[in-house]
Amino acid sequence: xxxxxxxxxxxxxxxxxxxxxxxxxxxxxxxxxxxxxxxxxxxxxxxxxxxxxxxxxxxxxxxxxxxxxxxxxxxxxxxxxxxxxxxxxxxxxxxxxxxxxxxxxxxxxxxxxxxxxxxxxxxxxxxxxxxxxxxxxxxxxxxxxxxxxxxxxxxxxxxxxxxxxxxxxxxxxxx
Numbered sequence: 001x002x003x004x005x006x007x008x009x010x011x012x013x014x015x016x017x018x019x020x021x022x023x024x025x026x027x028x029x030x031x032x033x034x035x036x037x038x039x040x041x042x043x044x045x046x047x048x049x050x051x052x053x054x055x056x057x058x059x060x061x062x063x064x065x066x067x068x069x070x071x072x073x074x075x076x077x078x079x080x081x082x083x084x085x086x087x088x089x090x091x092x093x094x095x096x097x098x099x100x101x102x103x104x105x106x107x108x109x110x111x112x113x114x115x116x117x118x119x120x121x122x123x124x125x126x127x128x129x130x131x132x133x134x135x136x137x138x139x140x141x142x143x144x145x146x147x148x149x150x151x152x153x154x155x156x157x158x159x160x161x162x163x164x165x166x167x168x169x170x171x172x173x174x175x
Contacts, residue, residue, distance in 0.1 A: 001013045001014075001015045003058055003061050004030055004058065005058065007061050011061075011086065013057065014079050015079070027165075028167050031162065031164060031169070032143065032169060035171070036143075039140075040062050040111075041063040043111045044107070044108075045064055045068075045110060046068045046109045046111070046113070046135075047068070047070070048098050048101070048115075048116075049070070049098065049116045050070055050076065051080070051115070055115065057084070068091070068092050068093075068107075069094065070098060072097055072098070077093065081093070098122060098126050099125070102129040105135055108136065108140075109135060109136060109137060110137050110140045110141075111142075111143070112130060112140070112142040113143055113145075114126050114143065114144045115144075123144045127142060127156055136156070138175070139173075143170070143171055144169070145168070146167075146168050147166055147167065149161060149170075150168070150170040156173065157172060157174070157175060158170055158172050159171055159172070
């Protein structure tokens with residue numbers, strides 16, 4: 001696992017051991033950040049299911065001003081903190097259930113990354129809370145990573161969806 005673009009390009013990141021963790025593939029990250037390029041610089045962002053924080057550090061490497069990381073797993077947070085330290089990043093880190101975090105947020109975001117465990121249904125629930133609490137700025141984007149096409153209504157507009165192997169990225173806006 002590595003950072004593939006920007007000022008930290010080529011930096012190797014600490015990874016998880018075991019098969020329960022599914023980091024975002026380099027090909028998917030590259031495509032995601034090509035799409036987000038016009039929105040990244042100076043963006044206020046949230047990585048809701050941060051894992052090892054490879055997506056966040058990729059965004060930071062490309063100019064985003066990330067504010068919030070969250071992951072419920074203490075193991076994830078240990079790897080996340082190690083990776084942040086390796087590039088001298090000092091984000092705000094939470095170890096909360098995503099519902100609790102989203103319900104307590106008193107700020108809004110330009111970009112929200114949502115990459116929950118695939119079979120959990122947490123992505124749809126997170127998007128609904130984000131819409132209801134109006135946590136996405138006008139012109140902002142929420143990105144859901146999942147293993148299937150998105151269906152249904154969550155109170156946000158699904159305006160684009162891309163498939164990369166077995167991974168789907170669905171892009172949402174507040175209007």
